[in-house]
Amino acid sequence: MEFGSINGHIAGSLMKEAARRAMLAIRKERFRFETEVKGRGTGGAPDLVTTADRAAQRVYVKLLRDWFEGCGIVAEEEELRVPGRGPLWFTVDPLDGTSAFVRRQSHGIGTMLALCHEDEVIGAVVGDVMTEEVYAWRPGSERVWRISEFGIPEQMQVDPERTLAQQWALVQGSPRDWLHLESFEGWETMAGSIGIGFARLWKGEVGGVLMHPQTLTPWDLCPVVGISQVLGFVFLTPDGAPWSLDVQPRVQPSPGQLLCVHRSRVEELLAR
Numbered sequence: 001m002e003f004g005s006i007n008g009h010i011a012g013s014l015m016k017e018a019a020r021r022a023m024l025a026i027r028k029e030r031f032r033f034e035t036e037v038k039g040r041g042t043g044g045a046p047d048l049v050t051t052a053d054r055a056a057q058r059v060y061v062k063l064l065r066d067w068f069e070g071c072g073i074v075a076e077e078e079e080l081r082v083p084g085r086g087p088l089w090f091t092v093d094p095l096d097g098t099s100a101f102v103r104r105q106s107h108g109i110g111t112m113l114a115l116c117h118e119d120e121v122i123g124a125v126v127g128d129v130m131t132e133e134v135y136a137w138r139p140g141s142e143r144v145w146r147i148s149e150f151g152i153p154e155q156m157q158v159d160p161e162r163t164l165a166q167q168w169a170l171v172q173g174s175p176r177d178w179l180h181l182e183s184f185e186g187w188e189t190m191a192g193s194i195g196i197g198f199a200r201l202w203k204g205e206v207g208g209v210l211m212h213p214q215t216l217t218p219w220d221l222c223p224v225v226g227i228s229q230v231l232g233f234v235f236l237t238p239d240g241a242p243w244s245l246d247v248q249p250r251v252q253p254s255p256g257q258l259l260c261v262h263r264s265r266v267e268e269l270l271a272r
Contacts, residue, residue: 006068012123012138015113016147018063019127019134022056022111026095026129029055035102048098053077056094056111064090071115074249076219081249087118089249093195093219095129100192106130108192110199114222115139119247121226126195135199137227144202144227156202158232160264167207170197174212180238180259183272184208198224201260202231208261213254221245234263240270 006014029052039047057077064073065082072084075092095101096110109130115123123139132149135156144156169184172194181187184207190197200206225235225245235243236259243255261269 008123008138008140011068011115012136012141014063014067015115015123015125015138016134016136018060018067019111019113019125019136021063022059022094022113023127023129023132025055025059026052026101026109026111030101030104033101048102049077050095050098050101052101053095053098057092060090060092060094060113064092072249074218076217089116090114091116091219091222091249093223096126096195096220097193101129105192108190108196110193110195112195112219112223114219114226116218116222116247116249121222121229121245121247124223124226126199126223126227128196128199133199135195135202135227137230142230144231146203156231158202158262158264159204160262162204162207164207164261164265164268167204169208169210170200170206171210172197172212175210180208180210180269180272183269194220195224198228198260201233202227207265208259211258211260213256216245216252216254218247218249218251222247228260232263233260234266235260236266236269240266 033050033052035048035050037046038049054077057075070085072089073082091114093112096112097108100108111127113125114121124137126135134147137144145153146156147153164183169187170190171187172190201209237243238257
């Protein structure tokens with residue numbers, strides 16, 4: 001039986017539901033998970049994977065294959081690649097902030113999903129595992145929603161009156177040698193999920209996010225870059241030049257330091 005084509009509203013609803021189910025799978029593992037070292041990250045730090053990562057990824061892969069037949073999937077664990085039959089493909093970060101999860105933090109633990117059309121991000125969902133909030137942008141829309149654990153939506157908007165000098169920056173890694181920190185009132189370090197860190201930027205809790213040079217993975221950056229750009233945020237290199245993600249279903253080398261601020265604040269930033 002045919003039920004017609006899937007539009008952006010349906011796709012967005014299914015993506016939110018997939019993230020919600022992945023969050024439930026992660027929460028079930030909070031106090032009984034097992035951990036493995038799957039490799040070594042920057043500086044030799046262990047790259048961890050847990051039974052919660054794998055459980056959430058199984059949820060995503062099953063649902064995406066059932067609901068979006070023919071779409072490709074690029075997921076973090078086991079470097080999963082599901083070939084697609086068309087231009088649409090998903091990125092899956094089943095547990096964003098695994099180290100924070102292993103430390104049993106009460107914050108900084110997320111899950112992320114993005115939908116891409118060839119080389120363009122067209123929809124994304126970031127879920128906060130601990131608060132059960134969801135940040136969602138559906139295909140075909142120019143609005144991003146913050147949805148509470150009770151399903152209450154709030155459209156996300158940036159306050160253009162708040163200058164960078166009135167806000168703090170969120171720094172990924174060590175703040176040493178970071179440029180542009182003098183433009184902010186202060187800074188604090190990001191511990192855990194990159195998606196939840198960027199959600200703080202979208203909500204206005206911080207005025208900028210400074211990212212250190214790193215390997216760029218599609219599952220890490222497609223969701224945060226997609227939502228950030230819809231909300232009017234831009235990514236800048238240390239010399240102030242604009243940067244945008246080369247959306248590909250593959251890992252890419254880092255362009256170096258990156259700063260994300262709202263486009264209304266770029267003039268203020270570069271004037272200092």
